[in-house]
Amino acid sequence: MDYFIIDYNVEGQNTLALEDSIMQKGRPITAGSKMLDNFIAPINATVVDKLSNEYKIAGKTVMDEFGIPSFFSGESDEISGAIKAVVDNAVSFSLCNDVFGKYRKQAADNKLCYIHPTYGTVSRYGLVPVASSMDQIGIVCKDMREGFKLLSLIAGNDEKDGAMFSEKSYSYDNNEQDLTLAIPDSVIRMADKNVQDAIGDFAKNFKTTSLDLEHFNVYKQVMYILSCAEISNNISRYDGVNFGYRTSNYTNIDELYTNSRTEGFGYHAKLTAIMGTMVLTENNYKTYYDKAMKLRRLIKDGVSFEGYDIIVLPCDIGKDPYDNLSLYSLANLAGLPSVSFSYKGQGIQLIANVRKESSLLTAWEVCMK
Amino acid sequence: MKYEVVMGLEVHVELSTNSKLFCACSSKFGAEPNENVCPACLGMPGMPAVTNKRAIELGIAAGLVTNSEITKTISFDKKNYFYPDLPTGYQVTQLFAPICKNGWVEIETEKGKKKITLSQIHIEADAGKLVHDNRTDTSLIDYNRASVPLIEIVSNPDFRSAEEVVAYLEKLRQLLSFANVSDCKMQEGSMRCDVNISVMEKGATEYGVRTEIKNMNSLKAIAAAINYEAQRQIDALETASEELVQETRRWDDSKGQTFSMRQKEDATDYRYFPNTELMPISIEDKWIEEVRANLPEAAHDRFLRLTEKLGLSEYDSNIITGSKNLSDIFDKTMEYFSKPKEVANWIIVELLSIAKGDNKGEDDVKIDCKKFAKLMELVDSKVINRNVGKDLLSLVLTEDIDPEKYVEENKLGMISDTDMIDKVVQEVLVEFSKSVEEYKEGNQKVFGFLVGQTMRKLGGKANPQLINSLLKKHLS
Amino acid sequence: MIDINRYQSMAKLSLSESERARISDHADILVKSFDELEKINVDNASPLISVLNESNILREDIPRKFTTREELLSYAPEQSDGYFQVPKTID
Structure with missing residues (x-):
């Protein structure tokens, strides 16, 4: 499978790939969708501006349409372009937007690392938006240290993005502190025995404490409801009117809209649009969307980080991608930084408090010794 | 109902x-x-x-x-x-x-x-x-x-x-x-x-x-x-x-x-x-108070200021405070020429009618208030007569001329030389002897005609009061 | 069973028979999973709209021209005389 949708034929050290949702001015960008066929990016993403002195961009990678994976079993789960490009050593890094955890999981599965930064620390200017309250550009890398080095280059306040912390720059040094690891036992027990053992071994490097993730059983539902609503709204701009794909089959405005969107969107985008529409209707708003927002509050408040620095979670608890979504929801719902990697052959993810990425690097370095 | x-x-x-x-x-x-x-x-x-x-x-x-x-x-x-x-x-x-x-x-x-x-x-x-x-x-x-x-x-x-x-x-x-x-x-x-x-x-x-x-x-x-x-x-x-x-x-x-x-x-x-x-x-x-402090004066407050402090009529004040633009023109002009009734008059009678001819209303008319004030001063101090002033106003509006310079360059200064005016008055009475007869028969309106003719001969620049009094003298 | 006709119309989509069947199945699975939410009392929680606790991120009122009209009009599927063009839309 070709991981590059565009290959710039660049080689050497310090090369990276961009998921095709990150803009380079004057170059085509699709976000994996036919709706953006022939769309030329009018701006350079801020992250591209920030890294172009030190890194070369080798290409744009194939991605799910608007980053929406399949949540249902029995559907193929191909390796993402951004992951494969690093696995194959075509590039040293990839930049992606990991809303649903697909990159975190596949990185760990393929013995790579993924860094998912704190929401609001990396500019989304030039990123095709997916779920606005969760979008965050992260890094696929082989070595966590190198990944954090790249992150420190691209993170920092951008006045062109209206939802960021004011911090102008971040450094992610190993803070060498004594970390306490929180272990959500009931979640760990859902994973394979091998994973449980690996996490047990990992935990031996730290002081530990038990953690009850009280609403874990509704993480995926809350995540789905909020994200499908935001995505369906962010894709309503793709209407065939003033840019992007327009159907050739229309005699009136309604046909222009409907046929452009029906021909231009793939199945998962359509499913998301339908579900997103549904949860926001007047009749459903209180039951679904409003409730999900309130649960998001409870979920975020439920991880106080008092008495512990990092939470450890498995990368896989079942065959069903929808079930696995639960594992990746906490970081996105609460805006927390997270890393995933392979430890003793098993995928592990760590979550830290807001802007405490250094703890994640420290933890990784401790167990990689 | x-x-x-x-x-x-x-x-x-x-x-x-x-x-x-x-x-x-x-x-x-x-x-x-x-x-x-x-x-x-x-x-x-x-x-x-x-x-x-x-x-x-x-x-x-x-x-x-x-x-x-x-x-x-x-x-x-x-x-x-x-x-x-x-x-x-x-x-x-x-x-x-x-x-x-x-x-x-x-x-x-x-x-x-x-x-x-x-x-x-x-x-x-x-x-x-x-x-x-x-x-x-x-x-x-x-x-x-x-x-x-x-x-x-x-x-x-x-x-x-x-x-x-x-x-x-x-x-x-x-x-x-x-x-x-x-x-x-x-x-x-x-x-x-x-x-x-x-x-x-x-x-x-x-x-x-x-x-x-x-x-x-x-x-x-x-x-x-x-x-x-x-x-x-x-x-x-x-x-x-x-x-x-x-x-x-x-x-x-x-x-x-x-x-x-x-x-x-x-x-x-x-x-x-x-x-x-x-x-x-x-x-x-704090932000609300900042915004409040920076609010321009409200129309009603301006109305009260114009009527109570500056003595303008309610009618005139209503017109001026009917438009922010006009009201600002009034206040700005007053900074340079502080006779409120004159300023109001110039705005309401002269400025608005010229602007109307140009299809501009009270909200759109734009004028350099300093020059406007200067114009009023020139008329007020009898350097030029009011008609000349009106003409100049048009030019200030359309070409943004400097009134004082323009008057000098075009010699528009008001003629107040009694002898000169008298001479022309007598010329007019001879040329329009028929009208003089009509006047003596009781037609008062002819007086205005004779004033007009005299003014014309003097290039429009004469002091109208002097023309008036000299004509009256000769006709009585 | 969700009202796919109503939602597809609101989302300006026209699903094929097979898409409709597939979406119906998947929507059922998802909606059924949402039942879990009913069990939780959220009366004491306020909605979390953004995880960022920042406020007053504002821009000074300074206009800036982005690029030429021609460049942006070049994105239009149909254009005419400086306008973006669609079939006649009255409402």
Whole structure:
């Protein structure tokens, strides 16, 4: 499978790939969708501006349409372009937007690392938006240290993005502190025995404490409801009117809209649009969307980080991608930084408090010794 | 009158910012189509919205001049629907936390004073503009207006007549234009009004079926639309000629009627939800006080100052404070020439009539006030006569001449040489001896003619009082 | 069973028979999973709209021209005389 949708034929050290949702001015960008066929990016993403002195961009990678994976079993789960490009050593890094955890999981599965930064620390200017309250550009890398080095280059306040912390720059040094690891036992027990053992071994490097993730059983539902609503709204701009794909089959405005969107969107985008529409209707708003927002509050408040620095979670608890979504929801719902990697052959993810990425690097370095 | 007309108004007002609400495109009126657009206001992905600070300040100002409660923490929401003038498929507005609540505006009609209460004021982004091309059966879209900041002022159903509605709109216009919130020009679309109207039998406790009427582009059209629709509803109730349904109707000015707009399926489920791209805005008292301190003087306060402090007549003061532009011209000119009655006179009598000839109204006329003041001074100190002054005013307006220099260069100084004037008066009396006879026979009007002829011979520059007195002397 | 006709119309989509069947199945699974939410009392929680605790991120009112009209009009599927063009839309 070709991981590059565009290959710039660049080689050497310090090369990276961009998921095709990150803009380079004057170059085509699709976000994996036919709706953006022939769309030329009018701006350079801020992250591209920030890294172009030190890194070369080798290409744009194939991605799910608007980053929406399949949540249902029995559907193929191909390796993402951004992951494969690093696995194959075509590039040293990839930049992606990991809303649903697909990159975190596949990185760990393929013995790579993924860094998912704190929401609001990396500019989304030039990123095709997916779920606005969760979008965050992260890094696929082989070595966590190198990944954090790249992150420190691209993170920092951008006045062109209206939802960021004011911090102008971040450094992610190993803070060498004594970390306490929180272990959500009931979640760990859902994973394979091998994973449980690996996490047990990992935990031996730290002081530990038990953690009850009280609403874990509704993480995926809350995540789905909020994200499908935001995505369906962010894709309503793709209407065939003033840019992007327009159907050739229309005699009136309604046909222009409907046929452009029906021909231009793939199945998962359509499913998301339908579900997103549904949860926001007047009749459903209180039951679904409003409730999900309130649960998001409870979920975020439920991880106080008092008495512990990092939470450890498995990368896989079942065959069903929808079930696995639960594992990746906490970081996105609460805006927390997270890393995933392979430890003793098993995928592990760590979550830290807001802007405490250094703890994640420290933890990784401790167990990689 | 068996029926009472009940109305509530939704007034959309464009805020006088320099740039748009969520992007830095210019928001100035009158540009070529699609000249003021960027990827953000065209709905393209990748450019996040960042809120215009001045738009919030003008929202606060609007709240202050309408006696509203200013909400402490405001946020924005998304209203979802598809229409070609809406590039993102949603409008950013405020449903859950509008910037102002519970204000009121006092109006005055023939029936006296009345308080119109407001439900709320909220900030929202405007949409683009559609123009229909009948030749090609297409619609053409100009996105210059997309994302221009608006406030929507929602009144309670307090109106009982078209007169009240017109008085309210005029009052709103005065309040908002003097506060620099908006120029409120209906003809440019910076103030638009939709009317919710129903009728009910006097004394009834329940409101009747209401319709919303749109597409009135002037105060005259609004009054006509209200009167038509009220009558249509009354006729429907009296004669059962049609059933009244809650709907939106469009006013057709050329036909003088309202027409039902096509019913849209699911038209009203806008799936409102909070805008997660924009952070909330907290409006502390300190900010409110800053805005209040920077508010230009209100029209009413100016009126009092002009009448009580400067001794102008109510009539003159009403005209001057009827327009912020005119009022500013008055105050600015007074800085250089501080005789209020003269300044008022020059503005009301001379400036406005010249501007009218140029198709400019009190809101558009632009003049260099320092030069204007200089002109008044030259006439006041009898350097030039008033007619010359009027001519020069035209030139100041159109060519921005320097009056003092111009007078010198063109030797327009007033002739006050009695001997010279006397000589010319005598010439005129000889040349127009017939008219002199008519005057002696009792025709008073001829006097003016003779004055005019004398002035003409003196190149229009003579002191008119001297001509008068010398003519009288010779004719008696 | 969700009202796919109503939602597809609101989302300006026209699903094929097979898409409709597939979406119906998947929607059922998802909606059924949402039942779990009913069991939780959220009366004491306020909605979390953004995880960022920042406020008053505002921009000074300075206009800036992005690029030429021609460049942006070049994105239009149909244009005419400086306007973006669609079939006649009256409402």
